[in-house]
Amino acid sequence: MHPPHAPAPAAAAPARPLVSFLRFAALGGTTGILSSLAVPLLATVVPWAAANAIVTAVTTVLSTELHARITFTTGRSVRPHEHAHSAATATAAYLATSIATWILHLLHPAASTFTEQTVYLTASALTGIARFLLLRHRTFATRPSGITGPAAHRTPAPAAAAARPLNARIGHDTAGPRLPPRRSAALPFPAISSTPTALPAGRAPPFFSRGDSSARRRVNPPITVNLERSTSARPHAVPAGGGPLQAHPLVVLEPVNQARGPTMCDRSRVTVGVLGSYGGRNVGDEAILTAMLDRIRAGRPDARVVVFSRRPEHSRRIHPDVEAVGWEGVCREQISEHLRRLTVLVLGGGGILYDTEARRYLRLARTAQHLGVPVFTYAVGAGPLTDEADCTWIRATLSEAAEVTVRDEESKLVLEEAGLSRPVTVTADPALLLEPGGSGARLLRAEAVPRGPLLVGMSVREPGRAAEHLDEEGYHQLLAGVGDFLVHRLGARIVFVPMERDDIRHAHAVVSHMADADHCTVLHGDYGPQQVLDITAQLDLAIGMRLHFLIFAALAGIPLLPLPYAGKVFDFAQQIGAPALRGVVRETAGLLLAEVDRLWDERLARTAHMAARTAAMRTRSAQTADRLLAYLDRTAPAPSTGAATRTGPGAGPAATAAAPATG
CATH class of the missing domain: 3.40.50.2000 (Glycogen Phosphorylase B;)
Known part of the structure; x- marks a missing residue:
């Protein structure tokens, strides 16, 4: 048996402009921050413009519903034509932000993530103000009669209905017109149930949760919400007929925050990536890698090494105790999975920074930096560098490197002429640390x-x-x-x-x-x-x-x-x-x-x-390894048993390098 109906109260008064704007800014800022995080992550697998479009479409539907209910207090779900109006304003915002980021990339091809986000958020803020004005005065504008939307023709509901919670009024009514049952709102959480279930204090329904390495689907338990409508019910009849709505599980696609780099579990062991012209069957390059690996093993035996190789099978044969990963012809998404595991990426050594070739190595190093992995430049050789595209990559990547060391004075001069203004340390070729044997x-x-x-x-x-x-x-x-x-x-x-x-x-x-x-x-x-x-x-x-x-x-x-x-x-x-x-x-x-x-x-x-x-050059060559090991000790301290093996530059493995080799 149902209680008698009461006349419906007057329509909800629209919020004041300042209050509406604050609500709009709060909701828009929240979705904007989520968008700014999601766009660069999605851009690792699809073009930037496509990533922007996908994220904009999802957040537009969500924010339109929230603005209708909270910002402009319509007290109802969004109608199709209102979704269309909102989508049109979102499309204009999408074009504005895309054009802004396109201009940025045109002017600065190697712009940092911080610069990209600054331009993106600034453009989003300006288009957000324009959207607020359009949504308030056009899409969700209040009619002169005080009734919101095209519902003025509907039959008023009995007064008793307004005195009860909205979820209690969703059912069979004996009075009023018979309308097919429908959901009361398209909220970003599950549908309303007739049995209210309270959430824990201070807790809100989870929308997103961060994954460790890749997106995955997670099914949440049903969530029910009790919406009270004591004084702000709609001025038309509540739908009659049908039982209580059934709650459905919420399916959430977790976004991946790729800029976070390795998880804490991945960082439990130091992982050093090495990128150079390795695997190309050049004895000189392999000599550099051999000397570098010897120094890393001696100074940080706890470290794991990943070599980015042109021919991984060749590198595994020469260095069977390291992990070799191919990087030429590999897409950004796939190589990023290996980069995220790194504590540091070592760029070098060897002569890899020259026209048309430098950009290939620096593109991968720049990807590591965008993922939060520091880059250490290890006694590289540079020159000739006359192509402006390569010089741009040099300035953008090496300016943000943890440290830049080169193997000779000429390489330092070449980098300076390319526009690099940060300090550059001259050491010597890493292969000078090898010792002749008896074979x-x-x-x-x-x-x-x-x-x-x-x-x-x-x-x-x-x-x-x-x-x-x-x-x-x-x-x-x-x-x-x-x-x-x-x-x-x-x-x-x-x-x-x-x-x-x-x-x-x-x-x-x-x-x-x-x-x-x-x-x-x-x-x-x-x-x-x-x-x-x-x-x-x-x-x-x-x-x-x-x-x-x-x-x-x-x-x-x-x-x-x-x-x-x-x-x-x-x-x-x-x-x-x-x-x-x-x-x-x-x-x-x-x-x-x-x-x-x-x-x-x-x-x-x-x-x-x-x-x-030669002995003096060997000492300078050892300084490169000492600088790398000191950097690792600062950022990822070794276990106490291994940290005591070196007490400063030149100690431990570097000390042996000061003596001249004998043949």
């Missing part, structure tokens, strides 16, 4: 290199800048003349040491032009950096173009003659006091042979001088 003689025997004669190692590659005025055949003939001179002058055997697989082709081309080709051996083994260093230690003289072949010769303590093909080789020659030729040209072939002859005659004095300078 060289065995490896040479396996290559059928006879014992007895003097061994002169040569490292050749494509001509490049070393012989830019020569055709390739003329370049090979010139080096063949050097080889024949060494055979006749010293009775030596020439051993060609390839540092890349393509070096083998150039070595055979040189041998084909030699008169004494039978005194030559081209190594064909697939050697790692330690094996090539051990082979180099068995030589009596080294002449070459590859930087790390010359570094190996310096570590082995043998006289060397660089044939510079790039600034890095010339700079290294100057630092160790070796002859620094300005290139290889046919007109100066006699000077080249004279320099080879002088080097052999002065080998003892030059070797002693070079050993002292």
